[in-house]
Amino acid sequence: MDNKGSSQKGSLLLLLLLVSNLLLCKSVASLPICPSGAVNCQVSLRDLFDRAVILSHYIHNLSSEMFNEFDKRYAQGRGFITKAINSCHTSSLSTPEDKEQAQQVHHEVLLSMILGVLRSWNDPLYHLVTEVRGMQEAPDAILSRAIEIEEQNKRLLEGMEKIVGQVHPGVKENEVYSVWSGLPSLQMADEDTRLFAFYNLLHCLRRDSHKIDSYLKLLKCRIVYDSNC
Amino acid sequence: MKENVASTVVFILLLFLNTNLLNGQSPPGKPEIFKCRSPEKETFTCWWKPGADGGLPTNYTLTYHKEGETFTHECPDYKTSGPNSCYFNKKHTSIWTIYIITVNATNQMGSSSSDPRYVDVTYIVEPDPPVNLTLELKQPEDRKPYLWIKWFPPTLVDVRSGWLTLQYEIRLKPEKAAEWETHFAGQQTQFKILSLYPGQKYLVQVHCKPDHGFWSEWSPESSIPIPNDFSMTDATVWIFVAVLSAVICLIMVWAVALKGYSMVTCILPPVPGPKIKGFDTHLLEKGKSEELLSALGCQDFPPTSDCEDLLVEFLEVDDSGDQQLVPAHSKEHPGQSVKPTHSDPDSDSGRGSCDSPSLLSEKCDEPRANPSKFHTPEGLEKAEKPETNVTQPQGPQSTSVEGKIPSFHASGSQSSTWPLLQPPSLHYSRSSYHSVAEVRKLGLGTAGAASTLLDKTDTRALKPSQTIETGGEGKAAEHRESESFRSKTDQDAARLLPQDKTPLTSAKPLEYVEIHKVSKDGALALLPKQNENSSRAEKTSTPETSKEYSKVSRVMDSDILVLVQDRRAQNLAPFEEPAKEAPPSLPQNPAAVDLASFPVAPSNCRLQLGGLDYLHPTGFMHPFQ
Numbered sequence: 029m030d031n032k033g034s035s036q037k038g039s040l041l042l043l044l045l046l047v048s049n050l051l052l053c054k055s056v057a058s059l060p061i062c063p064s065g066a067v068n069c070q071v072s073l074r075d076l077f078d079r080a081v082i083l084s085h086y087i088h089n090l091s092s093e094m095f096n097e098f099d100k101r102y103a104q105g106r107g108f109i110t111k112a113i114n115s116c117h118t119s120s121l122s123t124p125e126d127k128e129q130a131q132q133v134h135h136e137v138l139l140s141m142i143l144g145v146l147r148s149w150n151d152p153l154y155h156l157v158t159e160v161r162g163m164q165e166a167p168d169a170i171l172s173r174a175i176e177i178e179e180q181n182k183r184l185l186e187g188m189e190k191i192v193g194q195v196h197p198g199v200k201e202n203e204v205y206s207v208w209s210g211l212p213s214l215q216m217a218d219e220d221t222r223l224f225a226f227y228n229l230l231h232c233l234r235r236d237s238h239k240i241d242s243y244l245k246l247l248k249c250r251i252v253y254d255s256n257c
Numbered sequence: 258m259k260e261n262v263a264s265t266v267v268f269i270l271l272l273f274l275n276t277n278l279l280n281g282q283s284p285p286g287k288p289e290i291f292k293c294r295s296p297e298k299e300t301f302t303c304w305w306k307p308g309a310d311g312g313l314p315t316n317y318t319l320t321y322h323k324e325g326e327t328f329t330h331e332c333p334d335y336k337t338s339g340p341n342s343c344y345f346n347k348k349h350t351s352i353w354t355i356y357i358i359t360v361n362a363t364n365q366m367g368s369s370s371s372d373p374r375y376v377d378v379t380y381i382v383e384p385d386p387p388v389n390l391t392l393e394l395k396q397p398e399d400r401k402p403y404l405w406i407k408w409f410p411p412t413l414v415d416v417r418s419g420w421l422t423l424q425y426e427i428r429l430k431p432e433k434a435a436e437w438e439t440h441f442a443g444q445q446t447q448f449k450i451l452s453l454y455p456g457q458k459y460l461v462q463v464h465c466k467p468d469h470g471f472w473s474e475w476s477p478e479s480s481i482p483i484p485n486d487f488s489m490t491d492a493t494v495w496i497f498v499a500v501l502s503a504v505i506c507l508i509m510v511w512a513v514a515l516k517g518y519s520m521v522t523c524i525l526p527p528v529p530g531p532k533i534k535g536f537d538t539h540l541l542e543k544g545k546s547e548e549l550l551s552a553l554g555c556q557d558f559p560p561t562s563d564c565e566d567l568l569v570e571f572l573e574v575d576d577s578g579d580q581q582l583v584p585a586h587s588k589e590h591p592g593q594s595v596k597p598t599h600s601d602p603d604s605d606s607g608r609g610s611c612d613s614p615s616l617l618s619e620k621c622d623e624p625r626a627n628p629s630k631f632h633t634p635e636g637l638e639k640a641e642k643p644e645t646n647v648t649q650p651q652g653p654q655s656t657s658v659e660g661k662i663p664s665f666h667a668s669g670s671q672s673s674t675w676p677l678l679q680p681p682s683l684h685y686s687r688s689s690y691h692s693v694a695e696v697r698k699l700g701l702g703t704a705g706a707a708s709t710l711l712d713k714t715d716t717r718a719l720k721p722s723q724t725i726e727t728g729g730e731g732k733a734a735e736h737r738e739s740e741s742f743r744s745k746t747d748q749d750a751a752r753l754l755p756q757d758k759t760p761l762t763s764a765k766p767l768e769y770v771e772i773h774k775v776s777k778d779g780a781l782a783l784l785p786k787q788n789e790n791s792s793r794a795e796k797t798s799t800p801e802t803s804k805e806y807s808k809v810s811r812v813m814d815s816d817i818l819v820l821v822q823d824r825r826a827q828n829l830a831p832f833e834e835p836a837k838e839a840p841p842s843l844p845q846n847p848a849a850v851d852l853a854s855f856p857v858a859p860s861n862c863r864l865q866l867g868g869l870d871y872l873h874p875t876g877f878m879h880p881f882q
Contacts, residue, residue, distance in 0.1 A: 249419030
């Protein structure tokens with residue numbers, strides 16, 4: 029849809045702008061948030077959440093586009109969706125499945141859930157990039173997005189850890205995350221099996237990125253705006 | 258019998274089927290789920306399209322099972338969303354879960370099932386349109402009037418908790434217009450429109466989109482009439498535009514006025530007049546020819562220190578004190594041996610940077626130019642055609658002089674020798690000029706031609722010219738050397754010329770002349786001594802060196818030099834002289850040259866002459882390398 033695309037592009041630009049700001053802040057450059065010369069630059073929680081939401085929104089947009097591209101190009105008529113049932117590695121992490129459940133979860137728990145999901149995707153994203161590169165006629169639309177998602181996922185993880193440090197300081201959390209074991213499937217010689225493995229991975233990525241985006245927006249409105257966005 | 262029964266039964270069955278078909282009853286056709294939507298990401302509805310009903314009342318049921326579960330559920334609500342729909346309420350809706358939904362159509366005749374549809378609520382969110390769209394015309398006193406549009410998010414969507422984030426878009430148009438004017442409003446729930454046509458009725462609509470979902474439908478139209486007195490134009494804008502354009506016009510006029518000429522020249526460039534690069538006519542007017550020439554680029558003219566070194570080497574200190582050697586490097590005293598009449602205004606008198614030591618210093622007896630000697634070279638010269646060239650003073654053009662010189666020098670017989678003074682540089686020209694003048698003064702007048710030659714040389718010398726080349730080389734690099742040995746040859750010539758045995762001290766020989774060959778008459782063919790540094794050893798002017806007497810075998814008496822051929826010189830012929838010819842006139846055996854013909858008078862002078870270098874065959878080479 030044109031409207032969707034144009035609004036996505038607009039939000040994408042905004043995201044990139046703010047992401048670059050996020051990066052600059054990391055390098056202790058002078059930023060409006062961190063006054064220059066401040067030793068302990070404490071970014072406000074509001075800004076942390078704003079940036080995290082922007083990142084998560086961006087990552088889900090990329091995942092969605094990547095999945096659609098793959099589906100259109102490789103998965104037509106193969107009925108992959110019928111097989112991609114209950115096949116995401118992060119399903120072992122119990123996460124709220126609707127709004128009521130999410131609202132009942134304490135924000136610290138929700139934050140750790142988000143972190144768990146994010147950490148679970150570090151490894152798969154890395155291998156996704158490697159394997160997409162190795163695909164015959166590796167489509168640039170998919171590869172470039174995969175690379176970008178991997179990059180932004182790391183940033184989001186760092187941002188989330190900062191948020192946790194501010195919201196929930198001092199508590200050492202257990203780093204719980206799901207182990208991904210789908211690499212052999214991605215490297216199968218059989219094209220059908222391999223393509224399904226990619227499809228499944230992209231499908232799960234799209235879902236989990238949406239999940240993280242939703243949780244973060246809930247948390248932002250709850251913590252920063254006091255449930256009055 | 259049995260066959261008859263069987264066939265009868267079949268016939269009856271067929272009849273029944275036909276009867277049914279004729280009645281139009283059949284199992285239901287396959288239904289199809291065509292749409293599933295969630296308005297707020299908390300509930301969702303699926304709609305199906307029934308197939309052919311087969312003429313019988315058909316019952317539709319929707320069954321589903323969720324990802325990760327094995328139970329099959331039936332649709333909890335068939336009513337809420339209208340016919341042929343199934344509404345999943347909050348309790349039955351799970352986000353991030355795939356629903357596999359199937360619709361079954363059943364009728365009396367049979368049933369059929371639709372294809373399973375895989376639905377994930379996450380991706381089917383399509384909200385309702387925004388509500389309560391209000392339009393208001395605001396006309397504040399100090400500001401422009403505008404249309405203020407306000408709305409509210411759809412009721413079902415939970416924006417406050419952040420479960421859904423909505424973005425809005427409005428569109429408006431005058432009632433009669435065909436195209437809508439769309440504006441993106443972001444997440445705000447209000448918008449201001451500034452550009453409106455007065456006197457028309459405007460229609461406005463708004464719709465929204467969730468952060469990862471579909472655009473909603475457009476809200477119902479709201480209309481508002483714009484009054485006629487709604488002033489939209491701002492006079493200040495036009496005034497600003499007018500002032501700006503006036504300023505721009507003024508600037509352009511001013512630019513044209515100031516730079517008009519340059520613009521015209523840019524378009525129609527003037528025809529350039531003739532001009533020699535680096536040539537400053539003013540200098541010419543002033544008479545500062547050396548500056549002029551330096552501007553033209555003959556920096557190394559006269560030769561510089563290396564030449565001096567050469568001269569130093571060359572220089573032989575005489576044993577008597579009366580002979581004063583002019584140090585090669587004594588540029589500053591070039592005029593030591595130069596007569597006071599020397600009018601050279603330059604500090605560098607005539608010698609140029611490389612002051613050739615005057616072998617025949619003041620202390621030496623004044624060399625007298627031997628008229629006979631003058632004759633000889635002159636004769637030699639005359640013998641050659643190219644000589645004539647020499648005698649013709651060329652115009653101020655140095656090139657012409659240069660052109661002449663080679664023939665002059667090198668001429669097949671290499672007879673020239675003489676002046677090799679070409680007016681290579683001002684300094685040199687002067688020096689040569691002076692030396693020649695000196696020589697002349699010493700009594701060389703007998704050599705009419707020579708003097709003429711000298712005159713010519715002088716005149717030539719007077720003319721500022723570039724380096725002169727001997728031997729046909731026209732290379733600028735060699736100018737230096739040529740000049741250096743011009744000076745030397747000059748000196749040599751001076752030395753060789755004296756009528757008496759005194760060296761031409763007055764002449765202050767500035768150039769070294771090398772004996773090129775000896776004619777039958779015993780005349781010496783002199784060549785300008787080439788630059789020591791450059792070619793001491795290898796340059797031989799003539800290939801047929803056999804005729805060259807360039808090596809001093811011994812000195813007889815006090816004033817006789819015995820010259821011998823130098824075999825070595827035969828092999829060395831780096832220079833190609835344009836008009837080289839084997840000089841046949843030279844005797845093949847060592848000839849004793851009457852020293853009297855040499856400007857060698859005192860022993861010391863002779864020593865100088867007898868110096869290895871002076872008469873070294875390699876020295877008698879082509880002045881140019």
